[in-house]
Amino acid sequence: MPTPTPAPGAGAVPPRTEAVLSRLQLMVTRKLDGLLQGDYAGLLPGPGSEAGESREYRPGDDVRRMDWPVTARTTTAHVRRTVADRELETWLAVDLSASLDFGTGRWLKRDLVVAAAAAMTHLTVRGGNRIGAVIGTGAAPVPTRRWRAAPAPTGPGVTVRVPARAGRKEAQGLLRAIARTPVRPGRSDLGALVDMLNRPPRRRGVAVVVSDFLAPPQQWGRPIRKLRVRHDVLAIEVVDPRELELPDVGVLPVVDPETGELHEVQTADPGLRRRYAEAADAQRAAIARELRGAGAAHLRLRTDTDWLLDMVRFVAAQRHARTRGTTR
Structure with missing residues (x-):
């Protein structure tokens, strides 16, 4: 692929x-x-600016949304509703x-x-x-x-x-x-x-x-x-899988890409591989827990x-x- x-x-x-x-x-x-496909499912959108239906004016409505053509035809004050903005x-x-x-x-x-x-x-x-x-x-x-x-x-x-x-x-x-x-x-x-x-x-x-x-x-x-x-x-x-467990390949030279430090690891030691896997599991669990706590x-x-x-x-x-x- x-x-x-x-x-x-x-x-x-x-x-x-x-x-x-x-x-x-x-x-x-x-x-x-x-x-x-379909509508967005998530946080509620704002009121938007797309023109929608009109309704009668009520005290407290924004006068900037007055629908003057409908008001003139009906002789009753109307305001224009707006359609919620669906842009993400x-x-x-x-x-x-x-x-x-x-x-x-x-x-x-x-x-x-x-x-x-x-x-x-x-x-x-x-x-x-x-x-x-x-x-x-x-x-x-x-x-x-x-x-x-x-x-x-x-x-x-x-x-x-x-x-x-x-x-x-x-x-x-x-x-x-x-x-x-x-x-x-x-x-x-x-x-x-x-x-x-x-x-x-x-x-x-x-x-x-x-x-x-x-x-x-x-x-x-x-x-x-x-x-x-x-x-x-x-x-x-x-x-990467090597961040979760070490293979048994004998002495393995590893380089920290962020510091450039070189280390030699004896991967034939089963105790070392076990401790490495346990530490990796604990690290990934801490990451998942922090993200879950953040929602x-x-x-x-x-x-x-x-x-x-x-x-x-x-x-x-x-x-x-x-x-x-x-x-x-």
């Missing part, structure tokens, strides 16, 4: 990556598009820390990040819906810049903001911005990245956080809870499984839960 490849560095998107993004669009729309605004917080440039399964974790972003983008950018993103890579804190159709910035620690816009052309531009952002040494501040979706306050909508969530939960838990107050939040966790929907994608099938099952389960009136 085709997947995005890691960006080779600053500059334009290579032709192969461009072709992969196009194939991703086709795959997502074919397999997921039919699952999201979605924001992505994409974490491209150095730990994402790793993978021992079918893909790199970075591949899954781009694939997940492509899926959410193509599923929401229809009917005038807008989608934007904040992309973080490298060490925090760093200045923010506005994204334009120009080469990706260079230097350590970069946060890119792609303004929320409607249209498939703009959506493809957003995906190119994610695909061409190089992974840099260090870990981005996931909490600060999520907080960028809280400031400035935005209209109610959907917020999607894509990361491996390896940063301590106390760093990003509070910003996600704050985000959940105003938006529907989806957390997409990207996992965010949680989707886990693995580099050794079919990510598209996992996403289909997740979307179908979410729709089924909403139609039954159950919670996440």
Whole structure:
């Protein structure tokens, strides 16, 4: 199955990556598009500005909504009702820390990040819906810049903001911005990245956080809870099987992609493998507990499984839960 490849560095998107993004669009729309048809189920929309029916004026009504043609015909004051705005605004917080440039399964974790972003983008950018993103890579804190159709910035620690816009052309531009952002040494501040979706306050909508969530939960838990107050939040966790358990392959040299430190691990020791698996289970349980406490929907994608099938099952389960009136 085709997947995005890691960006080779600053500059334009290579032709192969461009072709992969196009194939991703086709795959997502074919397999997921039919699952999201119909009205939005989520936070209540605002009153909107689309003209609707008229009714008689009552004390306290906004005089700016007076329907003067109906008032003149009936000689009774009428106001125009408005139809609720059904336009959806979605924001992505994409974490491209150095730990994402790793993978021992079918893909790199970075591949899954781009694939997940492509899926959410193509599923929401229809009917005038807008989608934007904040992309973080490298060490925090760093200045923010506005994204334009120009080469990706260079230097350590970069946060890119792609303004929320409607249209498939703009959506493809957003995906190119994610695909061409190089992974840099260090870990981005996931909490600060999520907080960028809280400031400035935005209209109610959907917020999607894509990361491996390896940063301590106390760093990003509070910003996600704050985000959940105003938006529907989806957390997409990207996992590699080697982060859950070690294989028995003897002495295994491992490098921390965020610090560059080299360690040699004796994987033939069953006690070490057991402790590693227990620590990994505890870490993933803490991540799931923090996301559940924040009220965010949680989707886990693995580099050794079919990510598209996992996403289909997740979307179908979410729709089924909403139609039954159950919670996440």
